[in-house]
Amino acid sequence: MALVLDGSLAAASIRLQIAEEVKAYVAKGHRAPGLVAILVGEDGASQTYVGAKKTACDEVGYAGDVRRFPASITEEALLAEIEKINQDESIDGLIVQLPLPKHISEEKVTQAILPGKDVDGFHDINMGKLAKGDEAGVKPATPYGITLLMKHYGIEANGKHVVVVGRSNIVGRPMSMLLSAAAPYGNATVTLCHSRTQNLAAFTREADILVVALGKPGFVTADMVKDGAVVIDVGTTRVDDASRKSGWRLCGDVDYEAVLPKVSAITPVPKGVGPMTITGLMMNTLEVYKAKFA
Amino acid sequence: MALVLDGSLAAASIRLQIAEEVKAYVAKGHRAPGLVAILVGEDGASQTYVGAKKTACDEVGYAGDVRRFPASITEEALLAEIEKINQDESIDGLIVQLPLPKHISEEKVTQAILPGKDVDGFHDINMGKLAKGDEAGVKPATPYGITLLMKHYGIEANGKHVVVVGRSNIVGRPMSMLLSAAAPYGNATVTLCHSRTQNLAAFTREADILVVALGKPGFVTADMVKDGAVVIDVGTTRVDDASRKSGWRLCGDVDYEAVLPKVSAITPVPKGVGPMTITGLMMNTLEVYKAKFA
Numbered sequence: 001m002a003l004v005l006d007g008s009l010a011a012a013s014i015r016l017q018i019a020e021e022v023k024a025y026v027a028k029g030h031r032a033p034g035l036v037a038i039l040v041g042e043d044g045a046s047q048t049y050v051g052a053k054k055t056a057c058d059e060v061g062y063a064g065d066v067r068r069f070p071a072s073i074t075e076e077a078l079l080a081e082i083e084k085i086n087q088d089e090s091i092d093g094l095i096v097q098l099p100l101p102k103h104i105s106e107e108k109v110t111q112a113i114l115p116g117k118d119v120d121g122f123h124d125i126n127m128g129k130l131a132k133g134d135e136a137g138v139k140p141a142t143p144y145g146i147t148l149l150m151k152h153y154g155i156e157a158n159g160k161h162v163v164v165v166g167r168s169n170i171v172g173r174p175m176s177m178l179l180s181a182a183a184p185y186g187n188a189t190v191t192l193c194h195s196r197t198q199n200l201a202a203f204t205r206e207a208d209i210l211v212v213a214l215g216k217p218g219f220v221t222a223d224m225v226k227d228g229a230v231v232i233d234v235g236t237t238r239v240d241d242a243s244r245k246s247g248w249r250l251c252g253d254v255d256y257e258a259v260l261p262k263v264s265a266i267t268p269v270p271k272g273v274g275p276m277t278i279t280g281l282m283m284n285t286l287e288v289y290k291a292k293f294a
Numbered sequence: 295m296a297l298v299l300d301g302s303l304a305a306a307s308i309r310l311q312i313a314e315e316v317k318a319y320v321a322k323g324h325r326a327p328g329l330v331a332i333l334v335g336e337d338g339a340s341q342t343y344v345g346a347k348k349t350a351c352d353e354v355g356y357a358g359d360v361r362r363f364p365a366s367i368t369e370e371a372l373l374a375e376i377e378k379i380n381q382d383e384s385i386d387g388l389i390v391q392l393p394l395p396k397h398i399s400e401e402k403v404t405q406a407i408l409p410g411k412d413v414d415g416f417h418d419i420n421m422g423k424l425a426k427g428d429e430a431g432v433k434p435a436t437p438y439g440i441t442l443l444m445k446h447y448g449i450e451a452n453g454k455h456v457v458v459v460g461r462s463n464i465v466g467r468p469m470s471m472l473l474s475a476a477a478p479y480g481n482a483t484v485t486l487c488h489s490r491t492q493n494l495a496a497f498t499r500e501a502d503i504l505v506v507a508l509g510k511p512g513f514v515t516a517d518m519v520k521d522g523a524v525v526i527d528v529g530t531t532r533v534d535d536a537s538r539k540s541g542w543r544l545c546g547d548v549d550y551e552a553v554l555p556k557v558s559a560i561t562p563v564p565k566g567v568g569p570m571t572i573t574g575l576m577m578n579t580l581e582v583y584k585a586k587f588a
Contacts, residue, residue, distance in 0.1 A: 124426075128418030131425035131471060132463040137418075159492045167474060169426045177425060177471075180461060180486045189497065191485040192474045198453045203483065 003153065003265040005232070010152040011275035015060050018286050022061040025293060033289035034063045034091040035119065035281075038081065040104070041071035046097045053095070056278045062285065063090075075104045079112050086114040092292070093119035093285040119284040122170070130174055133181035138284050143175040145276030146211070146232055147185035148283060155209070155230055155265060157188035163207035165220075165253075167194040171213035171234050179209075200224075217251035222258040231259060231266040234273050250274075297447065297559040299526070304446040305569035309354050312580050316355040319587060327583035328357045328385040329413065329575075332375065334398070335365035340391045347389070350572045356579065357384075369398045373406050380408040386586070387413035387579040413578040416464070424468055427475035432578050437469040439570030440505070440526055441479035442577060449503070449524055449559060451482035457501035459514075459547075461488040465507040465528050473503075494518075511545035516552040525553060525560040528567050544568075 026032055035057055039050045050066055057064025069078065078100075085094050094117045100106050110118075115125040121140035129137025150157065162179050166172035172192065180190040193203050204210055204224040212220050213234035225231060235253030252269030260266060267273050320326055329351055333344045344360055351358025363372065372394075379388045388411045394400050404412075409419040415434035423431025444451065456473050460466035466486065474484040487497050498504055498518040506514050507528035519525060529547030546563030554560060561567050 124419045124422030124431075126422070127425040128420070128422035131421040131467060132418075133461065133467060134463075159490050161492075167427065167476070169428075173425060173427060173471070173474075176474075176486075177467070180467075180470075180488070182461070182488075182490075187488075187490040189485065189487050189491040191483065192470070193483050194474070194476075194481075196453050196476075196481040197483040198455075 002260050002263045005149055005153050005155075005265055005267045005272060007149055007267060007273055007275040007279075008271045010149050011279045013152060014148055014279050015056065015282060018060040018282055021286060021290075025290070026061070030293050031090060032061055032063045033093070033285050034065070034088075035093040035095070035285050036065045036067060036085055036091050038067050038069065038078070038085075038094070038096045040069045040073060040078065040097070040100055043099070046099075050097050053278055053281065056282055060282055060286075062282070065091075071101045073101075073104075075108065078104060078109060082109065082112045086112075086117060091117065092289045093117055093281070095120050095281065116288060119281050119288060121174070121280075121284060127169075127174065130177050130181075133177070133183065133186075135181075135183055138288065139178065139280070140170060140174040141280035141284060142171050142234070142273070142277045143178050143280075144283065145278075145280030146175065146234070146273060147178060148279055149232075149267070149273070149276045150209075150230075151185065153265065157186060157209065160188045160208040161206060162188040162190045162209045162211060163193060163203050164190060164211045164213070165193045165197075165200070165204065166213035166215075166234070167192055168213060172211075175211055175213070179211075212253040214253045216253055218253070218255045220254040220259065222255065222262055225259050225262055227262050228264045229262070231263050232273060233267050233269050236269055236274060296554050296557045299443055299447050299449075299559055299561045299566060301443055301561060301567055301569040301573075302565045304443050305573045307446060308442055308573050309350065309576060312354040312576055315580060315584075319584075320355070324587050325384060326355055326357045327387070327579050328359070328382075329387040329389070329579050330359045330361060330379055330385050332361050332363065332372075332379075332388070332390045334363045334367060334372065334391070334394055337393070340393075344391050347572055347575065350576055354576055354580075356576070359385075365395045367395075367398075369402065372398060372403060376403065376406045380406075380411060385411065386583045387411055387575070389414050389575065410582060413575055413582060415468070415574075415578065421463075421468065424471050424475075427471070427477065427480075429475075429477055432582065433472060433574070434464060434468040435574035435578060436465050436528070436567070436571045437472050437574075438577065439572075439574030440469065440528070440567060441472060442573055443526075443561070443567065443570045444503075444524075445479065447559065451480060451503065454482045454502040455500060456482040456484045456503045456505060457487060457497050458484060458505045458507070459487045459491075459494070459498065460507035460509075460528070461486055462507060466505075469505055469507070473505075506547040508547045510547055512547070512549045514548040514553065516549065516556055519553050519556055521556050522558045523556070525557050526567060527561050527563050530563055530568060 126137040176192040233252035233254040241249040420431040470486040505526040527546035527548040535543040
């Protein structure tokens, strides 16, 4: 029977551990970790994501703060707000919820965040340290969250063949670098596949651990997966579903029902990888905070 | 018959092209590209490397300048020299020859170079852009030089399975990222192998293009290579050789004589990848320069 890698349970358990650590630091007289989320405009999905991050902060005992700005804010004014937070000693982590309005450069905003406060792990300097396999950087939240999920369920990457499908900046590429690094969560042999890969199934069938981050619902079928593999499904696409009140449901990149009987472990969608991004964010913030008071 | 990928010939040809481009810019009234190499101390190998870089500058028409400092220079004074060069508009590229004396942090020095002048491509910001597959960064010189060698001989990575053996910061990891990027020299499916890889030969035998950067002389034997593969040997280790006047010769990671009959193309050692590092450096400098006057 396949082990279902329940991200909600893992996230809850890891957040409990974080809460304990925070309590211990606060008991020693330190301030609580501070995490600020910047939200520009009124996008519904962004409000939901930021709300979930605020809830997670409350859960673990962080001073979580959402700073809201109208969609009309200028790039200059937003950069000035970021600079203010960069210089605020009481704030450990800063995230800017994407997407931003078209007149603001997401690249410029991302690179304006102090690398040491960039708890999303998107800054070039953090990506550079990741590329070098240097643990001094802040790790990208989603791939890091996936390593935390694997650790929670005792899944070792060390010496395994990991096949990552999808080469996005926020999942596929950093995931491949994390898992190949000489680090406790790494040491895997990693193959990175993408749209130009020929005979993709020949690669996926070789995977001890298969990480799929394509955004193509149900793309990975049972014949593409090795018996006994571990399958991590990062896809979350809204598909129409007339049977739901909402009219849609979230669908992963893996044909879950068909693949389930073959594998040793698999993440469901939803409640698989999803909750681990925020957990990665929380863990990054804790690590940044602890480094200051260690 | 295997094609021998002659790095000396490719380097000479590419440098001729660079020289032509420089001539055209200078004819339009622009200054020549400026490249400064900092050399600290009296290490013999470092002097040789810097000398070769200076010769390459002369060949392509760059204003090449070697700034020598005694091994006793303080870190602070060296960082001040770097800052001076960072601010000098007439200098496009700056390299600091490693290793440095023990009292100077190589990491601090590397990160002090302005990313836009870091023509070795070692700065975290350049590594970060590489990690993201963003072509705006300066590419690491050796991996970039290898892509130039491949291009010179018409070897396409697109859609091929590349296996990289070795996960160093200066070759293996950046090589894997370059070749998997959505870029003219990239689009390969890349597997990164290393000391923790289990059953390494099973991976190397699958490679359409095998890149080996281990530093273990003769490690890759004929049975580890697929018929018709392209083999890129980045290893250059000095091994004892009583038949040479010097008492040593350079030896690659590949058992060249045994592998040669099986492959479609292979780099010799020496005069394979070796000359391409400086060529990558020269090309990086040209690109930085051209971006200013385009």
